[in-house]
Structure formats: structure tokens, C-alpha cells
Amino acid sequence: MQNRPAPDAGTILSIRDVHVVFDDGFEALDGVSLDIGHNEFVTLLGPSGCGKTTMLRCIGGFERPTSGQILYKGQDIIPLPPYKRAINTVFQRYALFPHLNVAQNVSFGPDLRGEDKAKTAREVGRMLDLVGLSGFEKRKIASLSGGQQQRVAIARALINDPDVLLLDEPLGALDLKLRREMQLELKRIQRESGITFVFVTHDQEEALTMSDRIAVMRAGHILQLGTPEDIYNEPQNAFVADFIGDSDIMEGLMLRDRLVRFLGCDFPCVDSGFGENAPVDVVLRPEDVKLKPADDPAADGAPEGVVESLLFKGVHYEMKVRCGESVLLVHSTHARDVGTRVKLAVAPQDIQVMRKSEASEEVLRRHAERAK
Ligand SMILES: Nc1ncnc2c1ncn2[C@@H]1O[C@H](COP(=O)(O)OP(=O)(O)OP(=O)(O)O)[C@@H](O)[C@H]1O
Ligand SMILES: [Mg+2]
Structure with a gap:
């Protein structure tokens, strides 16, 4: 399996053969190994329950692996509590303080460290601007929408200027348009700030657009690790191919x-x-299956099928073509009517x-x- 840090970047986090077995005997992580480079954007992608949050909790210090190592700049950090790690987490349930207003939530870290109030206030303004919430300083948390709360959580983590930011489905509560905007925004923040992002999502499109590398997980382990292009074009097994696209x-x-x-x-x-x-x-891939007329002599020896459904999808037509016991998805800019007999060429x-x-x-x- 490919497991290389990003080009020209030393490894900042090294996860080695991490296992987590919960008290009830359930093995949530089954030997995860992953090297993450400085300023890299790595995404853990996989279906619900595959262990993504558990992996982040181990890196953040909220869960202790049953075995294995987690090295930060070469040092074993497993014995360190979360606040002693240069790592911040944006949780899946973003855990804001309901009794504090927006500004107080964002300034929580700097206030705890006793930093200069005026400087912190300026930073809070900058962070809220970054996440599109300028002017929300005095608002109560309960008065915010889910998406706004999520963005406060991101600002609260970013203000600490961590070396590594762990983000557990941070855009889950946003509508599609805002989600797209925040994807670009987060990507920009990551590139400009030099912060290493370990990002969790089960949205394959989000993973493909944002990541330097993607780790596709299933049932407690990584099935494939690679760039978005690797994962999309060269899936190593049917599960990865099925999950991506x-x-x-x-x-x-x-x-x-x-x-x-x-x-x-x-x-x-x-x-x-x-x-x-x-x-x-x-x-x-559905775009690689070409439909030929059933009587095309050039398609002799190719499997024959019948178009069962036709949908217009904007850039292409999506057809389902029955071929014996199988039904194939075919994408084409050329529509064929339902009932048309075709040959399939690949x-x-x-x-x-x-x-x-x-x-x-x-x-x-x-x-x-x-x-x-
Ligand atoms: N404290 C615990 N005790 C027992 N099992 C647990 C515990 N915490 C998590 N699990 C189980 O471990 C598995 C992995 O959970 P995890 O939260 O890491 O999944 P996930 O990939 O983040 O899923 P989702 O996409 O739904 O957030 C799940 O089956 C979950 O039920
Ligand atoms: Mg989770």
C-alpha cells in the first residue's frame, strides 16, 4: 500500500499500527498506519461506523489506543493529555459553550492562556470574518443556525493557530451552497496558514476536491491511501471503486x-x-461504457443489452442498460430511447x-x- 508523505514535506504525524478495542470487545480500529506531512490536507473517508471519529480522537488525545504508536514530530504523544498537544479539534458535534456568546466562544483558548484582551478581540474579529460571521460577536449560541454554529467552532479552533487541526465532518450541517463555499475557504485557510489538516468526511466529492491525500477506511482500517487522482483512477479494490464515484x-x-x-x-x-x-x-466507470447500435459489425462479439431507463442529468444522460443478469449504469452525451437494443464497448x-x-x-x- 502506498503510504508516502506529501512531496518536500517532512512527516509531522506518524500513526503506527493503531488498534482500539472498546470495553465491550468491539475493535473500532484494526491496525491503522498513516504518515501525515507538514501542511498536508489528509482526509479520512469512509462509511458510518468505520472508525473515522475514533481515529481523530486518538490523535487529539481523547481516546487512548489499545496498542500502536502516535508520533508528533517524532515524539510519542500518547501519554500527553489533549491540551498539551499542538493539535486542535473541531468535533462532529461542535460542543460550543451555550452560556457564552459567539466572541467569548471563539476567544476561549486565548482567554484561558491569559493573552492580551485587545489583541484577542482583534483576532476574534479576523476569525469571524474568515468564516463569514462578522458582526455576530454578541449573538447567543442558541440563536445561531446549525451551519453558523459549525463555523463558530471552526473559528474557535483556528484562533489557537495549532500545528495540526482535526476536523470531524465540520461542514455536515451546512446547505450545499455554503458547504461548497466553506470547502474553498477551508482549503485556502489551510494553504495560507501552514496548518496540517486531518479532515473527516463521508462525502466522496468533498474528499476529492479538498484533499492532498485521501485514506479510504472500512471496518477499522485503511483500504487505500493516495491522491484524489490515484483513488479515483486507480482504485485498488471494488470497495474503494464503489465508494468513490x-x-x-x-x-x-x-x-x-x-x-x-x-x-x-x-x-x-x-x-x-x-x-x-x-x-x-x-x-x-459509467462514462467509459460506449453504446453502439446492435447491428454495428464493429461491435461483433460485444455483449448486447437493452436500455431500461433514461435520465437527463444536465451534462450527460444516465442510462441503465440490462445485459443478461446485470444492469449497467452508462453515462453519455448521446441519449438512447428506452427499449433500444445496443452493444456495449469498453x-x-x-x-x-x-x-x-x-x-x-x-x-x-x-x-x-x-x-x-
Ligand atoms: N465507547 C465505545 N464503545 C463501544 N463501541 C464504540 C465506542 N465508540 C465508538 N464505538 C463504535 O466504534 C465504531 C466506530 O465509531 P466511529 O465513531 O469512529 O465511526 P465513524 O467512522 O466516525 O462514523 P460516523 O461517520 O457515523 O461518524 C462504531 O461501530 C461505534 O459504534
Ligand atoms: Mg464520526
Whole structure:
């Protein structure tokens, strides 16, 4: 597995084989290892319950790993309480102080450290400006919307100028437009401030647009770590492919090097090294499946299907094409009417062949549901 820090940046945080087993015996983290570079934006992405918050709590000092190491600039920080770590956290439930107003919430850290009041007030103004809440200083927390509270929580963490900021779904309560704006804003803050961000989301689009690297998690461990381009273009297993973007996933048989069978047909592909007649998962992106007329002689030997549904999606049409037992999602700028018989063509380099993994069955079952 790829596990490299960002180019030209030393490692600031090193997570080594961290396990967390809760009192009831549940293993929430099952050997997580991850090196994070200075000023890197790393996102933990995965479905609900996969251990994202638990990982952040370990880094922040709110949970003690059952085993493993967490090094900050080479030093083991597991024995240190949260306030002794140069790490701030924006929690999933943002935990603002309801009895304090907005300015008092944001200045909480500097006030605790006894910093100069006038300087702090200026900083509070700057932070509120940064998160789009100028003029909200005197407002009560209870009078704010969920999205506004979330932004106060971000300002409260940023004012401490931490080396590392942990953000647990910090944009979850925002509407789509504000969420997009805050994504850009946070990305800018991160780049300009030099703060290392460890960001948690289960929104794949958010992860792809914001991160330097993404760690895709499932059931307590990292399945793939890489740049957004790596993760999108070269998913290492069906689970990652399924989680990132739309995809068609089906059973396949790697007949020999560079020849794979799926949908009842043999396709030249670019993969090798699987041996002969090896069961594999085949992943296609919907934009890579080309529909040809059923009588096109150039498509001889290609699987045949029937268009079952057609939706206009703005930039493209989304079609579902039944092909025997399978139903494939196809994106195209060219619409085909429901009921049209077509042939399916896929270029060798657009066929992703993957080894069977722990999540294959679950993912294939989910895709098979579509065909019902
Ligand atoms: N104190 C605890 N005792 C037992 N199990 C726990 C405890 N805290 C968390 N868990 C379990 O550990 C798993 C991981 O939880 P975690 O909160 O890290 O998930 P998550 O990836 O952040 O999910 P979400 O996206 O829903 O926030 C879950 O199954 C959760 O129920
Ligand atoms: Mg969580």
C-alpha cells in the first residue's frame, strides 16, 4: 500500500499500527498506519461506523489506543493529555459553550492562556470574518443556525493557530451552497496558514476536491491511501471503486494475462499477473461504457443489452442498460430511447480488473440489487 508523505514535506504525524478495542470487545480500529506531512490536507473517508471519529480522537488525545504508536514530530504523544498537544479539534458535534456568546466562544483558548484582551478581540474579529460571521460577536449560541454554529467552532479552533487541526465532518450541517463555499475557504485557510489538516468526511466529492491525500477506511482500517487522482483512477479494490464515484462492478474471470471475461464475453484488457482463470472483480466507470447500435459489425462479439431507463442529468444522460443478469449504469452525451437494443464497448485501458477483497461480496450484492 502506498503510504508516502506529501512531496518536500517532512512527516509531522506518524500513526503506527493503531488498534482500539472498546470495553465491550468491539475493535473500532484494526491496525491503522498513516504518515501525515507538514501542511498536508489528509482526509479520512469512509462509511458510518468505520472508525473515522475514533481515529481523530486518538490523535487529539481523547481516546487512548489499545496498542500502536502516535508520533508528533517524532515524539510519542500518547501519554500527553489533549491540551498539551499542538493539535486542535473541531468535533462532529461542535460542543460550543451555550452560556457564552459567539466572541467569548471563539476567544476561549486565548482567554484561558491569559493573552492580551485587545489583541484577542482583534483576532476574534479576523476569525469571524474568515468564516463569514462578522458582526455576530454578541449573538447567543442558541440563536445561531446549525451551519453558523459549525463555523463558530471552526473559528474557535483556528484562533489557537495549532500545528495540526482535526476536523470531524465540520461542514455536515451546512446547505450545499455554503458547504461548497466553506470547502474553498477551508482549503485556502489551510494553504495560507501552514496548518496540517486531518479532515473527516463521508462525502466522496468533498474528499476529492479538498484533499492532498485521501485514506479510504472500512471496518477499522485503511483500504487505500493516495491522491484524489490515484483513488479515483486507480482504485485498488471494488470497495474503494464503489465508494468513490459511480461505477459498474461485476464478477469477472481473468482468463490469462490481458484477457478478461465478464458479461459473458471476452475483453482484451491491460492487466496481467493474475494467473489463469482467476476470479476477479471488474470495475467500469459509467462514462467509459460506449453504446453502439446492435447491428454495428464493429461491435461483433460485444455483449448486447437493452436500455431500461433514461435520465437527463444536465451534462450527460444516465442510462441503465440490462445485459443478461446485470444492469449497467452508462453515462453519455448521446441519449438512447428506452427499449433500444445496443452493444456495449469498453476500451482495454478502461477495464479495471481487481483482486477479490474482503468487501467484494458486499459490493457485488449491492450492485446486483440494481438489476432487480
Ligand atoms: N465507547 C465505545 N464503545 C463501544 N463501541 C464504540 C465506542 N465508540 C465508538 N464505538 C463504535 O466504534 C465504531 C466506530 O465509531 P466511529 O465513531 O469512529 O465511526 P465513524 O467512522 O466516525 O462514523 P460516523 O461517520 O457515523 O461518524 C462504531 O461501530 C461505534 O459504534
Ligand atoms: Mg464520526
